[in-house]
Amino acid sequence: MRSLLISCLLAILCFFFSVPSASAVEENQSNDMPELMKLSLEDLMNLEVSLASRTGKKLSDVPAAIYVITQEDIRRSGALTIMDLLRMVPGFQVAQLDSTLWAISSRGFNDRFSNKLLIQIDGRSVYTTIFSGVHWDRHDLMLEDIDRIEVIRGPGASLWGANAVNGVINIVTKSAKDTQGGLVSAGHGTEENDFEAFRYGGKIGKNASYRVYGKHFDREEIDRSSPDWTGWYGYRSGFRVDWDLSKKDLVTIQGDVFENKVEKYNESHVSNPGVNILGRWTHVFSSTSETVFQTYYDRTGEISKSGAYSMTREIVETFDIDFQHRFRLFEYQEIVWGLGARFIKDELTQHDSYSFNPVSDDSYRYSGFVQDEITIVRDMLKVILGVKLEYNDYTAYETQPNARIVWTPNSKNTIWAAVSRAVRTPSRAERTIKLYHGTSAIIYGTPNFDSETLIAYEVGYRVQPTKKIIFDIAAFCNVYDNLLTLEQGSLIFENGNPYMSIYPMNKMHGEAYGVEMAADWRPLKWWQLKASYAYLQMQLHKDTDSTDTSFEAAERKSPRNTFSLRSIMDIAKDVEFDTGLYYVDNLSTIGIRNYTYYNARIGWKPEKNLDMSLIMLNLFNDHKEFYQTPLFEAAPKEIRDKIYLKVTWQF
Amino acid sequence: MAILRFFCILVYSCLILFTGAAYAQEAAHQEYKVKAVFLYNFLNFIDRPAAAPSEKQHEATVCILGEDPFGEHIDAIKGNKVGGKTINVKRLKNIEEIKSCSAVFISDSEEDNLEKILQYSRKNSVLTVSDMDGFVKNGGIIQFLTKDKKIRFRINIGAAESAGLKISSKLIRVSYTGGEK
Numbered sequence: 001m002r003s004l005l006i007s008c009l010l011a012i013l014c015f016f017f018s019v020p021s022a023s024a025v026e027e028n029q030s031n032d033m034p035e036l037m038k039l040s041l042e043d044l045m046n047l048e049v050s051l052a053s054r055t056g057k058k059l060s061d062v063p064a065a066i067y068v069i070t071q072e073d074i075r076r077s078g079a080l081t082i083m084d085l086l087r088m089v090p091g092f093q094v095a096q097l098d099s100t101l102w103a104i105s106s107r108g109f110n111d112r113f114s115n116k117l118l119i120q121i122d123g124r125s126v127y128t129t130i131f132s133g134v135h136w137d138r139h140d141l142m143l144e145d146i147d148r149i150e151v152i153r154g155p156g157a158s159l160w161g162a163n164a165v166n167g168v169i170n171i172v173t174k175s176a177k178d179t180q181g182g183l184v185s186a187g188h189g190t191e192e193n194d195f196e197a198f199r200y201g202g203k204i205g206k207n208a209s210y211r212v213y214g215k216h217f218d219r220e221e222i223d224r225s226s227p228d229w230t231g232w233y234g235y236r237s238g239f240r241v242d243w244d245l246s247k248k249d250l251v252t253i254q255g256d257v258f259e260n261k262v263e264k265y266n267e268s269h270v271s272n273p274g275v276n277i278l279g280r281w282t283h284v285f286s287s288t289s290e291t292v293f294q295t296y297y298d299r300t301g302e303i304s305k306s307g308a309y310s311m312t313r314e315i316v317e318t319f320d321i322d323f324q325h326r327f328r329l330f331e332y333q334e335i336v337w338g339l340g341a342r343f344i345k346d347e348l349t350q351h352d353s354y355s356f357n358p359v360s361d362d363s364y365r366y367s368g369f370v371q372d373e374i375t376i377v378r379d380m381l382k383v384i385l386g387v388k389l390e391y392n393d394y395t396a397y398e399t400q401p402n403a404r405i406v407w408t409p410n411s412k413n414t415i416w417a418a419v420s421r422a423v424r425t426p427s428r429a430e431r432t433i434k435l436y437h438g439t440s441a442i443i444y445g446t447p448n449f450d451s452e453t454l455i456a457y458e459v460g461y462r463v464q465p466t467k468k469i470i471f472d473i474a475a476f477c478n479v480y481d482n483l484l485t486l487e488q489g490s491l492i493f494e495n496g497n498p499y500m501s502i503y504p505m506n507k508m509h510g511e512a513y514g515v516e517m518a519a520d521w522r523p524l525k526w527w528q529l530k531a532s533y534a535y536l537q538m539q540l541h542k543d544t545d546s547t548d549t550s551f552e553a554a555e556r557k558s559p560r561n562t563f564s565l566r567s568i569m570d571i572a573k574d575v576e577f578d579t580g581l582y583y584v585d586n587l588s589t590i591g592i593r594n595y596t597y598y599n600a601r602i603g604w605k606p607e608k609n610l611d612m613s614l615i616m617l618n619l620f621n622d623h624k625e626f627y628q629t630p631l632f633e634a635a636p637k638e639i640r641d642k643i644y645l646k647v648t649w650q651f
Numbered sequence: 652m653a654i655l656r657f658f659c660i661l662v663y664s665c666l667i668l669f670t671g672a673a674y675a676q677e678a679a680h681q682e683y684k685v686k687a688v689f690l691y692n693f694l695n696f697i698d699r700p701a702a703a704p705s706e707k708q709h710e711a712t713v714c715i716l717g718e719d720p721f722g723e724h725i726d727a728i729k730g731n732k733v734g735g736k737t738i739n740v741k742r743l744k745n746i747e748e749i750k751s752c753s754a755v756f757i758s759d760s761e762e763d764n765l766e767k768i769l770q771y772s773r774k775n776s777v778l779t780v781s782d783m784d785g786f787v788k789n790g791g792i793i794q795f796l797t798k799d800k801k802i803r804f805r806i807n808i809g810a811a812e813s814a815g816l817k818i819s820s821k822l823i824r825v826s827y828t829g830g831e832k
Contacts, residue, residue, distance in 0.1 A: 041689075045825065
């Protein structure tokens with residue numbers, strides 16, 4: 001607790017010290033027009049602009065720890081999955097523990113069932129409330145169609161609602177207008193038996209654009225010596241239509257259908273089918289006022305069959321409606337407010353080791369939010385106040401407020417601070433599961449389990465001293481309460497066998513604090529370096545009457561230090577050479593040693609529309625990344641080097 | 652708890668009142684700042700026939716037709732010099748006023764009158780610039796595009812020629828020639 005105080009004090013001190021140095025750089029120059037007018041045509045064309053319409057803000061103004069993975073980052077990483085892309089986010093904890101299992105989190109509490117990170121694809125939540133977490137293996141998107149992945153570390157609950165506790169990931173795909181023409185990509189390598197993707201985009205009439213895509217992958221078990229495995233493969237297909245109904249109305253309709261399958265020699269297989277469709281209507285009143293109406297339907301499932309005997313199915317259907325309105329009030333306030341409703345229907349049939357009571361359930365969530373961005377000094381000082389009020393069937397009303405302040409003394413420096421409250425609402429499992437844990441215990445979900453809460457204090461500083469350097473630092477102090485523990489009940493008998501009954505409870509509190517730094521430097525026109533370092537410290541404390549034995553260990557299930565350095569080089573006119581070095585600290589409570597791995601990509605563009613890449617991952621160091629325990633235990637598998645070739649052709 | 656709530660409301664109200672007094676006008680968008688500077692730059696690379704009605708020795712006028720997306724930022728180019736000419740900025744109320752311009756930025760809001768505007772501009776050798784979709788295809792001279800959040804522009808050389816404008820090869824060289832829109 002003392003070191004927590006010290007670090008909070010340090011963060012605050014750091015905040016105040018950076019103020020005079022920042023303001024010394026440049027006097028109050030809110031108007032940068034004279035500066036812009038000195039630029040040459042070429043310089044102007046290289047200037048990144050924030051678009052006036054709906055994408056809104058300049059990144060440097062955002063008062064949060066935000067990191068954006070661009071399409072160029074995606075292409076040059078050579079990564080084939082969202083999970084591998086997230087490894088480049090400063091301070092993110094990304095660990096693969098088996099061929100189809102990942103543990104991914106932000107700011108601690110990493111687990112296969114990390115429950116404090118919200119992820120949305122074009123505004124559609126893929127966070128499951130059945131067990132609180134994300135099925136990472138099911139979202140095998142067409143990476144070429146992604147415009148950007150916005151990652152916010154820290155709470156985003158006042159806008160995005162419950163479960164945006166430690167971070168929010170927003171995956172934004174390109175408009176169909178920007179994916180006209182055809183694209184074919186294919187590849188092959190170690191572990192990657194084969195992968196192919198196809199997309200074609202065109203016009204419907206004068207005002208509408210469309211694209212359709214399809215993709216397939218076939219991947220081997222990461223432990224190539226494993227005897228019981230035959231393969232993991234998946235198909236996915238989808239479309240998107242963007243239709244300019246009028247100059248002021250844009251309608252987007254998009255959908256996907258997919259199925260991923262794991263097959264094993266012992267005749268068991270698991271299949272994950274899914275389908276979703278989303279519609280969005282944006283009406284622009286003016287550059288400062290617009291409404292967005294969005295609705296989607298999403299159905300995901302898991303059908304597993306082991307041996308010839310048992311077959312389980314889990315089907316989860318989500319129906320969601322959202323409305324948002326943004327407008328300017330009295331010229332110095334920008335207000336966004338919205339209303340939303342979500343309906344989730346599930347059917348969870350009995351599994352070998354667990355069952356749900358009731359088997360099928362409906363749940364509702366209603367929410368409303370308002371955010372007011374108040375400009376106090378134009379182009380210099382802003383205060384953002386927001387609150388989201390949510391109703392859910394399990395814990396009724398949840399209030400998630402947030403206050404932020406951002407100071408931009410000049411166009412090169414941004415300093416921000418925030419205080420927010422966020423909650424992680426109970427999952428269906430925590431409320432209603434019956435789970436056989438080993439041979440001597442049964443875990444029962446209980447209606448007494450309540451939301452986990454967080455109060456987060458954050459500060460950040462972003463500086464661009466020259467056009468070639470960007471430096472970003474964020475520090476946080478998270479205070480958690482009502483954290484999940486598993487508490488022993490009484491001894492019960494089932495079929496004459498004794499079992500200890502165990503219940504999820506909220507008998508732990510704790511603190512996490514840390515610093516995340518990212519630097520981006522372009523020393524030469526053809527060479528870019530990106531570095532990141534993050535430090536994380538967690539202290540968890542059980543209540544004195546708690547009998548839990550495992551959850552305090554989360555303190556050291558997320559790495560204390562992580563470091564990465566990426567180099568992006570255009571070594572010749574048509575040759576690219578990109579490398580990345582990643583260091584991850586040990587996870588002492590689950591026996592994972594620290595590790596360093598190295599990625600490399602050589603890209604060659606023999607023609608404008610043809611891209612050939614040789615990608616090498618996890619070079620020089622086989623390592624283990626995570627040990628899943630205590631629930632749904634999964635021993636870590638060795639992550640080994642893999643090499644593959646990818647060819648992309650556009651027409 | 653009630654005191655806390657009261658305090659919060661008080662602070663919030665003060666904030667709103669205070670800023671209301673201190674604040675003058677809405678903050679503008681970066682995109683149009685940059686586009687304004689582009690407009691100013693274009694004048695450097697265009698030669699207008701001396702016989703054009705608005706061609707003056709010491710003055711060049713940049714006009715905006717339709718809903719003005721630039722706000723005050725375009726006024727910053729006023730008074731600057733391009734090739735010995737002082738720049739003036741003018742917001743037009745009707746099409747006939749195009750006569751008095753060296754270059755005209757045509758806002759999205761004028762899409763329905765585009766044909767008439769272009770015809771009128773051509774007759775008076777006025778450089779036409781816009782960011783509406785399909786602008787150069789429909790006979791406009793320079794169209795802004797956004798590629799990877801950067802501003803590009805496409806030139807319709809034929810349209811420039813038919814208006815009697817000469818565009819420097821340097822501008823043509825850096826213009827966008829790729830596909831889409």
